[in-house]
Amino acid sequence: MSSRLLERQKRSFDGLVDSGVYDADFDHAPAAKSFVGDVLRKVSPGLRQASLSVLDCGCGTGAWLAYLHEQLSHVGIKDPRLCGFDLSQRMVDVAQDKLSRLTEPADLRSGNVLEPRSYAFDGLEGGFDLIFTYDVVQQLPRGRQLDACRRIVAALAPGGLALIFDNDAETRFGRRMGLRKFLTRYCGLRLVPRYYCNAAYPALERIRQRLDGEAGMKARIMVRADGVKRAMVVERQGDVAQSSAAGTAERRDP
Template sequence: MRYILFPGRHHLVTDFQVRHLTALVAAHPGADIVWAITSADHGGTQRNPFPGSRRLGLVEAVAASAGLPSLTFLIANRRPKVDFAHYVIEEIRTQTGGTVAMTPANTLVACSTPAVIADYEALGFAVDTVELGTDEARPWDVVEAVIAAGDAWAQAPTVASAIHPVAADQFQRYGLAAAVQQIYADPLIDSDDGDITVTRDYATYRAAFEDNAWRKVSEFAHAVRPGRVVDVGCATGQTIKLLAERPELFESDFFGVEVARPLYEICQQRKSNGEFGDANVYFHQRNVMQTRLFEPDSLDTVITMALTHEIESYLGRAELLEFCSRVFAMLRPGGVWINYDVVGPAGREEEVLVEFPTDDGAATGELAGLSTRARFEKFAHDFRRDEGDGITYATSTGSASDGSPLIRLTRGALYEFLAKKDYIDSWYSEAHEAFCFFTPDEWVEVLEAAGFTMTRDTRPIRNPWLIENRFAPAARVYRQDDDGTLVPDEWSWTNVLLIAEKPA
């Protein structure tokens, strides 16, 4: 055989694998081991904690120390498909300009994963099953033992007996054990591929975020303190891009922290494309509550846009308050936290009466075809159902227009629906998130309790486009006077800009 193809994610190499590969090379003199490092464009996730470049370095260090004749290739991630084996073969052939052309006649595949074995056998390749059918630990078994063992990972029996010494050195040298342990301890990631939620449409999210970033940044750019600037939950990096173009911030260091893999990858791609010019821009894939990157009293500005409501929604009130304390601790005296987010309306607990259109869609059927009234009823059922929060409403007799019944509910519940009703493609993600848990005044109370002083730029913001194009066409809203008269309810604010300073 000319090649021994060894496909896998290769987060770790075991001592058994090295011994086994050495024996295969001895049995096939002149053969090269072809390490196909799959999902190489993913990293920082539970499924792929280490980026492909770091895995490649580990593999090459192990191969060099063991004297294994090796070729290493990074293979991009693909969703599961029956032709993945064919894809790997062709990707390597293409990367090498045709010089490494593997066929059943010249290649033995070394693999212990039954589904992958079946793919290569279907193409006619002979397969050596490595650990399969033995008591030897597979690499991911050892990674899981590292995760479970904490700081004493190197002494854990499964790790100490299985990991190749050079792989252990790589784990120690580059902090890989601590990295994977942090990723698995992160409560914000609820899928093994690093997404904050499996129901979010990131293409829609990106378009909405970037379209609105310039308007939001213009509201607070003057308040950014130059120096070390961190955008927590930076999404696609658009806020950093806009700020880095401002002359007064040219000498600043910008750090974008993003937990969701799809968004983090967009940031890195934009950086590679040169979209941030020569600004000092760095991206870090991590939940800021888990990272050790920023020391206390080390930052001049922390920016959060559309983030705090996600902390409240996915982690709860205690974590939100802890986040506020963490931001305060990271800032230098005189530093500022700029928080731009959705917010509850004035009098969010007061009841209003609402008339929803019924003639703009169907009463039942697919979500996209429902009338506003029917869509509201579905939202009331779906809203934070797993948490038991829900939306309570009642039907009220009488109407201000056509005699149909009105809906009685709190103003906050109404704004929850109106802000999200058009997100059809990410309905369940949006229905999980709470927007109206604080009013602007309640936010100020929370931040002052954390030690901040609010600047005069802190204010509620009313988005006129949102009101005119999303809210007003979907609901006629009334409040009831003491004598029972229905009075049109004025539209409240939709967002809040909080600029909080850490006292010097």
């Protein structure tokens, strides 16, 4: 991804914070939260109960980390370590404010989903138990989206789980939105907010097919009832004892 494109993305999301589209009170729609909650409940039996480490890649204002904290506590997982990074420093500033009671300031910082060093957090050299990302893969050029997903799952601890939420370009909704973005960008019609046009929905099912079976990964897709949003759930198989993320804590049987 060229540095010019990265700079443009950074500026665009910094600008959305400065113009008030994103702030500490920003929250997701009920349908979005309910889908994330459903997915989390379904996968939670496979998560360790103690010392769970969570990473949100492209964490934005921290809205999802706050929600994950709440939802995990409903399934008995208390005090997870919450980490996040985002390309936009302005987003990170908001997240640090919003999550000041749940995280250490150093655990929220700027980073790029494509860069290995963005996944390095003190004490978590063995990887993360749960990696979450929402509408971030779509921010990358199509040619880098599989790389981004590979990078994300490579940061999992053995036995860890990645939840990659996005839309799929190759669905009815994906094609309709593609057309609306095209008409907004090139024909002057205001069918979607202008900044939507920078996002390219990934071909999520194709990415799933590529990841499934690669390096001990198992990948499946869960679909929201309205068919709009999808969660690609990637499990890294392996021996939990190798994870330095949580020392000697036990993982529950799935």
